Amino acid sequence: MSPWQLHGNLRRMFTTSSASASASAIITSFLRDLSNERDLDRLVHSFKQASQSDRFRSKHRIYERTVRRLALAKRFQSIEDILEHQKTFKDISKEGFSARLITLYGKSGMVQNAHKVFDEMPQRNCPRTVLSLNALLASYLHSNVFDMVPTLFNQLPTQLSVEPNLVTYNTVIKAFCEMGSFDSASSMLDDMELKGVKPDVITFNTLLDGLYSNDRFEDGEKIWKRMEDEHVAPDVQSYNAKLVGMCVEKRSGDAVVVVIALHKFL
Structure with a gap:
């Protein structure tokens, strides 16, 4: 290595180190x-x-x-100030960065701002995949605008040529449950099966929480059976949901069995 090459390497090393420290x-x-x-x-x-x-x-x-x-x-207004400022950086053309802004707006209840970021993505040559779709749906969920979640779910995947994934379905199921539309929420399991998307424990727990706590015990039991058929193991939240359902139904004897089952998680 020549002295000039050595000098160049050392300069780059110290420059990188200085930038990192800064x-x-x-x-x-x-x-x-x-x-x-x-x-x-x-x-x-x-x-x-x-x-x-x-x-x-x-x-x-x-x-x-x-x-x-x-x-x-x-x-x-301050939230809007700092998040809109992020659009001045090159990162905004990366889907992950835009999805983060959508999520932050959604968690602040500023869903119109979230949707605006989503709509502006093509202008910035930023791709819109299932990642940003899920961020947008979640922003409506976090903002308690539940009815827009299934509406957008029925529109956007086709418009964007995007295949919904497990996170997408779990978000839609949660929105249906929040609206009290438990039959629509349960029917999403059939849609998932048709599309080859396997439900997980979050999927089932969302349904179990909604059904058991809203005087739909028998429907909750059907979902529990389907969870077993899908070989998805129940967790603490699953048993807690069932316990709530039994208390609502005043099934104190059966509740003891559930409490015993819960001990394996302690």
Whole structure:
């Protein structure tokens, strides 16, 4: 290796090391502000400054904590300020980054903003796959706009040429249960079977929670049987749901059996 090559390698090494140290300092400084700063306008300014760093923008947890703090203070304009600012970075052309913004808006109850990010993705040459579809559906779920979840589920997969996956179906089932549309929720299992999507324990627990707690014990038992047929093992939440159903039905004798079954999880 020539002296010039050695010099170039050393310079790149020190430059990379310096950039890494700088990014760490930015993250550490903002985390201190996030915990201690009482002036939320200053916190917003600090966040926007810190987000100039590529490494900072990869910290999902920091984004979640910041948005949650602003949401608790009902500073929704500030949430919009920091999230719209993210559109100035090249990351916005990556689906994962856009999906994160959709999710953050949804968890703040700002579903119109979430849908706007989703609609703008093609303008930024950003692909829309099942990842962003699921983020959009979840944003309506988090915002308690439950009826839009099945509506979008019936429209978007065909429009986008996207195949719904397990997360998609679980979100739609949850929305149906929140609306009290338990028959529609249960029928999604048939749709999943038709599409070759295997339900998991989350799928069944969502249905069991809804049915057992709403005086639909026999329907809950049918779902439990189907869970066994699908070779999906019940967990603590499954047994707790059944226990609630038995209490609603005043089946104290049967409830003892469920309590005994729960001991294996202790």
